[in-house]
Amino acid sequence: MKGFPALLDSLADSVLTVQPVEDNPHHRAILDTFLELRDLDRRLLDFAAHSGPNKLSAAELLDQLTALLVERMAVGPVLTRLMSTDCCCVTTKVGQPEKEHDSLSCPGQHPQPASVVHAALSIFRRLGDPEAVASGDLVTGLRQIPGVAEGRWRYRDLTQSRLAQLLAPYEVSTRDVTLPDGRRRKSYRRSALIAALPDR
Structure with a gap:
């Protein structure tokens, strides 16, 4: 995939002469958000595990922890919304409630x-x-x-x-x-x- 190939995927595309395809922006956003969420969770765990001496004051440490928690709380609902949102070109089946469509799928609109x-x-x-x-x-x-x-x-x-x-x-x-x-x-x-x- 264009924009997200791992090294081996790029090599395979080259050897097999596979034409690269564009990422679906909606899928890309899900992946990016998941990776961001995982990174924030790791940073929170690292923060909690660190008990050694620190040059920062207690107030500075509290500011850092608060900022990290706020960021984590902001990203979680984004992933939930992305996972539950249809691409804008997806048709809702008859009898099903209308779902929010995703501007990432058809940004030109x-x-x-x-x-x-x-x-x-x-x-x-x-x-x-x-x-x-x-x-x-x-x-x-x-x-x-x-x-x-x-x-x-x-x-x-x-x-x-x-x-x-x-x-x-x-x-x-x-x-x-x-x-x-x-x-x-x-x-x-x-x-x-x-x-x-x-x-x-």
Whole structure:
């Protein structure tokens, strides 16, 4: 499959001259979300098992654990929804209740920002074009946008970790920033997003 071949699968395709096929975005989203969920569970277990000396203060450790738990709680329902949602081209059988269809299967039928960078900058504009926006605040705004981010996740299903993954190819990452309200948070800078605009 294009986009998700293991090394041996790629080798087999080459030797057998099999034509690679495109991933179904809905199936890809299920797999990505499952792997993300498994990684979060592993990180939580590692966090719980660590009992040695730590340079972080108790408050910093609590902040890290809270952020990890919030992320885990956000991703779980996404996998449940993906597993129970029909592809948009699937016809519901007569007599069965209508099910929610999945914008990942036919993204062309849903309004799409030109890129996740454009989408992020639209949230900055909505907030009055500040120099920086906390990662969590940006995700909250992006979740109101319809459609699919970079062909991977619906905007409504974004998390801070997913946003970081989507922006990484654009070389945009968070920085520790003291915001106007006094909070010091991992934040995205407007200047970095503008510099990363694909059509510049």
